[in-house]
Amino acid sequence: MPSVSAICHTDNMEEDTIVFHPQLTKADALILEGLRQDIKDSSSSNAETATSAPTARDEELLRHLQAMNDPKDAHFEPSVTTNWDIDQIKLPLFLEKTVLRPYIRLARSVVRVETDVIMLTHLLLYFSTTIPSAIFLFTNFTWIHGILHFVMQFSYMGAYTLLMHQHIHMRGVLDKKFAIFDHLFPYILDPLMGHTWNSYFYHHVKHHHVEGNGPNDLSSTIRYQRDSLLHFLHYVGRFFFLVWADLPIYFIRNGKVMTGLKAGFWEFSNYAFLITMFNLHRNATICVFLMPLLLLRLGLMAGNWGQHAFVDDVDPDSDYRSSITLIDVASNRFCYNDGYHTSHHLNPLRHWREHPVSFQKTKHTYASQHALVFHDIDYMMVTVRLMMKDYKTLARCLVPMGEQIAMSLDERAAMLETKTRRFTEEEIQKKFKKQSSLPINLEQNAYMAELEHHKRTSETIADIAKDVIRLLEEEKETVAVAESLTGGSIMAALTAVEGASSVCRGGIVSYNTGVKSNILGVSQTIITKHGAVNGEVAEQMAAGARSITTLDTPTTWGLSTTGVAGPGTEEGKAPGIVVIGISRAGQDRAFGPFYFPGDRDAVRKASVTKALQQLRELLRDRDHMEERP
Template sequence: MVNLYFQPDAQLTVPDRMVLDILQKDYEDQQKQPTSSTTEASEDSDDSAVKHTRYSSTPEDALEHEQQALETLKDLNNPTSSSFEPTVFVTVDLASITSPTLRKWVIDPYVRWARTIVRVDTDVVMLTHLFLYAFTTIPSALYMYYNFHWWHGPLHAIMQVYYMGTYTLMMHQHIHMRGILKKEYAAIDHAFPYITDPMMGHTWNSYYFHHVKHHHVEGNGPNDLSSTVRYQRDDVWHFLHYLGRFYFFIWFDLPRYFLSKRNPGLAAKACGFELASYLFYYTMFTRVNTPATVFVFLVPLAIMRLGLMIGNWGQHAFVDENQPDSDFRSSITVIDVASNRYCYNDGYHTSHHLNPLRHWRDHPVSFLAQKQKYSDEDALVFYNIDYLMITFSLLAKNYTHLAKCLVPIGDQMKLSMEERAEMLKRKTRAFTEEEIAEKWGKQYAKLK
């Protein structure tokens, strides 16, 4: 992959490596295409036949390679295929565990049993993580309330910060599919978030109400409470305003939004669960154990809400100036370890917006199947950078670094590095109310 500016991370998942390899091959083939002058010269030559070396390929070869990759990815996800491979751990792929003894007596029996518990056969990793939280987070929190030590609090908080991303994206799957376990375990599926959510920085049911019932309905449009379109996405003060509004007023703004949509039931639920969470925190802080509550509940809450908005800013920072309501042009795809290995392919954000019910293991398959559509729609694909670092790079106005992390597709392949940076910069400009009225409709604009 010599034409990528950075060496791809060695810890990329197998599907990510396959996707990146195909995109890189597309770029190499595009670079080898002759210019008009070269074509004219070859037409004057007696030896004008195109010669394909082992370093070049025909369009048919490329198409066959893509089809093989698609079939491989589908087989990895298909429980009836001999190539099926469930995800068991986020840190290592199942195929990489080669110890015969470990596989025979520990891993394979656990996988067989876990597949009878999880709703989707690929999702053994989710049961693995429920056990992880049950045997680390919960005992640590309980012991802090029983016998608090000041050294314990920060260590617990650090552990939770490490867990937060993976947990949140597991719950992302949970709220879209209304569970992650088989129906006979529905009681556990329904109950465990009420225990684990507050310890991971989420108030009860707020993720579901905001993300499923609001964000995916509005799709980063002007009425989306987490919309970026009215903000200059490389401006620190605009970001702080965006962050502050969510941080301090979401408890009020989200119920008010549901009321404006004439849905008082959702407004009551969103407000009720949020205020109930605050009352729970207050009770634990004032009547049970103050320092333990700070580290078990309040520190994760503060960090989680910061992380959610930093991440969402990066996910929707680049909005096309001509078709801002297109899912292809208002969200991005990120091929990196943090998003896809540890966070259930969260990097395929465009794919998720195109179909919010798409299973996380199907995102790379969908991307490859629609690769031409992504190219035609001028979608943005990045690698070796996650959403948090996209946000930080934007706030530092480091468009050169962002351009280096761009994987050019379609017409983007013709751009120089400087032109890529300028193209990205254009897509971070705040929309005026007049532009919002033109692009989305007057009912969305705050015109005087």
């Protein structure tokens, strides 16, 4: 990393103070150059207007980034190794033709996403070094070998953890024909890399992304002064010594008893395994399992502290304002674009190679939302600088966007310091509206729906539809849709995705209540008694969609929408009230009622977005179908 003095020479961050590390990924270098140009442009115009709309330069950069990820494009570039981009790998022509190119062709057919050749590269590395070394230590232990083994594992931990980060969000990284190995390899490698079995999945996917650094997040930073060493030690210590109990208790308290029992089972099973191995060979177990475990847990919490240290005091519930983006070598070249943490929170299912694309596509939203983007610093060093209260260095590493461009270095440092202040319980109750418990009334549901809609403005309906189609394809499942107020827009979004024909069975627009009852099988008694906009109707619409589209095999999923698009009230319900239904093999659930503000078009668009998001969430986490509100 270049010295701090190389980063900024004046109190104003000018375009020539941006540091372009020679090992930046190609995507990061392009993104950073675009931001540098934005800063330069702002010198001759108002900073806010200079970053308010895409330019031709932005659009060209976006097309280039998208081409790099598209296997059908001539500019497609798979990731093969962490150290070099593919065009930087220089081999003798003979080796390139006989080794590199055949390997890439083979690997692209093995991994789930064709960009991810690097994941097979890493798995081959781990199985050819880590496992033989560990076995040898248990048969012929020496302390020199033990320490060298630990050093090797230390060098692997970051990349492996972020490989597993992709694995737990996508439920695998290899092609479905290798599903058995894809499912089993974490049970072999996790303990060797410091992980306990399945804990990362339960804590990160089923807990952290549900709570989003909010009041009920066990890894939340909001109750801590984020530049206090004492508070940091308390934060790490609690996770270190109590996560084994805290996580299962969290699930049980939130009505997810089975999930809590599973989380506890896997944690204690891993401890039993470690005790067994310790009794078998104490010294080897220390080097192979215990030292990686202790180091990784420290690293995970130090990293999470850096990721969520800066929380906006005005809108702390916003993903743009409670997480940060890093454009640096350690996070993005070696750890699968982990620096794009805001992008990840906006869409946890977004593929790691798509983060730069998403950032470029929505960077003007980042600017308008006062998001924080840093460069030439990683999460660990963010945490270290915070412990040193070195806000000047952090300000130098900030890449200003929007209104931040006009700030002096001192003003940026002061701004960053305000975002590390701990929240009082009174402030938490006032400013954090998202809670882990399911909403129990219309007012709560309405607020949460509106908040969710605004929070995800950068995620398009097309993005969500692509995720839904991909998840259905992976499980070889099908979907049918019954729409009322959305008028076929959900099916239009799904069928716009290439390959949708293999999973989309069909849909029906049931504006009229007679269509709901006569074709979809919704109870006329329920409609007469409660109206068409209620949970039971939504459930029966979703089940009816599955029923009428069943062919030689049943349709797996049914999705429905019913509500009031406006402008007037219907059945005594205000415009913007929406209920979503989802059905799967005898399990029917209604979500809502939600309230979406705006005119008729805005309500319909928000309803499509929410319905697809809800289906995507259930496709990711099937247990939620069984956990009733």
